[in-house]
Structures are given as C-alpha cells and as structure tokens.
Amino acid sequence: MSTHHIRVTINGTVYEGDVDSRTLLVHWIRDDLQLTGTHIGCDTTACGACTIIVDGKATKSCTMFAVQANGRKIMTVEGLEQGGKLHPLQEGFHEKHALQCGYCTPGMMMTAAALLQHNPNPTEHEIRVGISGNLCRCTGYVNIVKAIQYAAEKLQASEQVPVSAGEGS
C-alpha cells in the first residue's frame, strides 16, 4: 500500500491530505472532507448518485481513486449555490418538483451542470441521453427533464455560466 499527499481544488477551496492509494475519491470527499452532499448509491458505477465534476467532466466519484484527483479542479453539489443564492438548476429542481426522495439529486444536478456547460441549449432528447447514466427511482424523469430545461432557459437569459469560473475546465 502506498500513501500519497494530494492537493485538490474543490468548489474553489484548496484541500490537502494524505490518502491511501485505494481510497476512492467519493470516500475522501465525504468522510475526510465532510462534503456529504455527494451521495454513494450503488457503488458499482451504475447509478450516478456520486457524480461530481472533475476538470469539467461529469465523473462518477466512486470510480476514481482520490490520488488520481491530485492537482485537479473539482466541483461538488456544495459548489452550486453562490452567495446564498440557489443555482438555476437547484431552483429548477425546486420549481418543477424534480425530486421525491432526493437521493439521486446531487448527482443528477452535477451531470446536468456539466451537460449545460457543453450544450447550453439541449433538446429534450439530448437531456434524456445526457442523464441516462444517472438513475432516479422516484420521479420517472419527466420533472427532472423539465427542471434542466428551466435551468437552461434561465442560464441563457442571464448569460450565466452553469459551472463557475475555475471549476469548469
């Protein structure tokens, strides 16, 4: 086993720590950094509840070792809200009733944030394909799609970027 000192920027804050090589990124984020907004669902790379954005790419954080994140820029669900104001995606999920139990929501929103970063005006089909790696067992997805459309419209109207500077790439 090897131990590594890592330095990772998460939501604009630099975090440092020593990690075992086998520590999964999601465990470091939740257990060591106490950023528990990121969820662990299936633990088998299927459900997407643990999705975060790593160097601009939606990433299943249960399928990356913490040591691999060294030097990278990460955004978790905690980074969406800025200055006490909900992100348009969070607002959309609230307005369109896009969650019931809420377990998939952080991962769903992070996948959506990365999607809108690359494709600010997606069609319904593109949204459905884009979130097809994130499972929701409550909603049937209809309102999640509406919430992402709401956020896309709002972001375009305000010319705001989905992912704040420094986290997007």
Added chain:
Amino acid sequence: MIPGSFDYVVANSVSDAVSLLQQHGDEAKILAGGQSLIPLMRFRLASPSVLIDINRIADLAYIRETNGTLCIGALTREAELDHSPLIRTRYPILLDTSSMVADPVVRNWATVGGNIAHADPANDHPATMLALDALVVAVGPDGERIIPIEAFFTDSTFETTLRPDEILTEIRVPAPKERSGGAYVKLERKVGDYAIAGVAAYVILDGDGHVNYAGIGLTNVGPVPVKARDAEHYLLGTSLDEANIHQAADLAAAAAQPTSDIRGPAEYKRAMVRTLAVRALRRASARARGEE
C-alpha cells in the same frame, strides 16, 4: 466496497510506463479510464499489487487520419469519439459503438484502448474492431509491435497477446474507401448494461455492388469476442441482397456461443444475433451505397 491494497505510481510517458511494467511484471496493471478496472477491484475480482496510472500521458489521446489510416490514441476517451467531427462524419460504425458504451458519464473517462485491452467479450469495441480488421500497436522494451486485432485476443476470456511489459498505445482502422460502410447494433436491457448481444458489420463493395470485403464481429455471445468467419466468407462476391443478408445472419448466429444468464437463454441470444446481424448488414450496405 473497498479495493485491496496496492501501490500507485504515475507514468508520465509511454517509456515511463514500459519501464514501470518491466519493474513490476504481471503484478502491475495499467490504470487508464478505470471504468472497468476500478469496479473489478472493488469487487475484489482483480487485485493488482501495483497500478500504473497513464491518465497524465497527454500525447496518448488523439484521433487523426493520415495516409488512409485512422489512428486512435489508446487513452482517447469514448466521449471524445462521440464528439469528434471526424468520427461523426466519416466513421459512423465507430460512433454507433462509442455511443453504446456504458453511459455518458462513464464515457467521459472510459478509454478506447482500455475497452480493447480489457478483452471483455461484453465490451463493444472488440466486435467493431474485428469487423474493421483493425491493428493494435503495442510498445514494449524492444520498441513497437503491430498486432492484427484477430491475433490480439486469445481463446481465453480477459486474455490478450500483450506481453506483461507491453502497453497498448494505438488502434489503427482503415480509412473509409469508396463504397464502404459499417454499422454496430447492440441490444441492451437498459442504458449502461452490457449487451444481450451486439453485432458489428463492415463491408466494401466493388463497382458492380458485389462484396469485396466483409467483416462481422459479435459482442457478448461467447467466452471471447467472436469473429463470424463463415458469414464473412459467404458474403464475398455476393450482391448483398436480402437473401444474402439473411443467409449471412444465419451463419453469424451459428458462430455465436452464447450461454444462458440473467440477460436471457442461449437460444434467445442466438436468435438476437441473427436479427441484429440482419440489421447491421442492412445498415452497412445502405451506408456503403451512400443511402444513409
């Protein structure tokens, strides 16, 4: 689920990776996208004692066409194939394939090289590369070796002819010729699942519309990726009409060696190979004739 203990080292270049492989032998595994390897390690189905991370080797990720050959760097992410204008316009069979690999979030890290080097008969690229007669480039201590894709897979599941001190660096696919076309068709229970069955077909027609080349590969219907040779041979010289397509599909189904599992009974999977082969050949034919 936590993987077993291992040492982690970063390779900064291909030669770095090769010397690390030499140093650690077959105790070591290359960590590329990790989207197959890390789940296997969490399930303790793989327990390498050393992981050599190649994700920082920037010059291993590229898609370029030169001198009639498409070269894909082993570290190219599936998402990069999905979004590449070159792939989208000239290699529809590769777009068919990459867009069916796992799900879009997994595809952000999953690599083309990993999909092939893992040699999982359930992976999608092996069938397509068998249909295309691709070449695999391996680099070891003695330099570069070019391996035809058929000779890259063995008769054993998850086994390749890569030597323990070699790394897969590039996949080479012939650039489209006049009257060539290919397609990959996959049946899956849901997004992200492995194929119930999948069929890749690639054809090149002569000026009279007769088949000059036919390649057919099958996904997840055997212990290893399957090349449907009888179907390929049968098609040579035919006009690729509906009767020819159905006859070839029967031969492809006969080449499948499916087993019954949670994705269905063996006879169902064999029937699906037949159906998917018809669809893949029809689409390959349409693309070769410029109808799609």
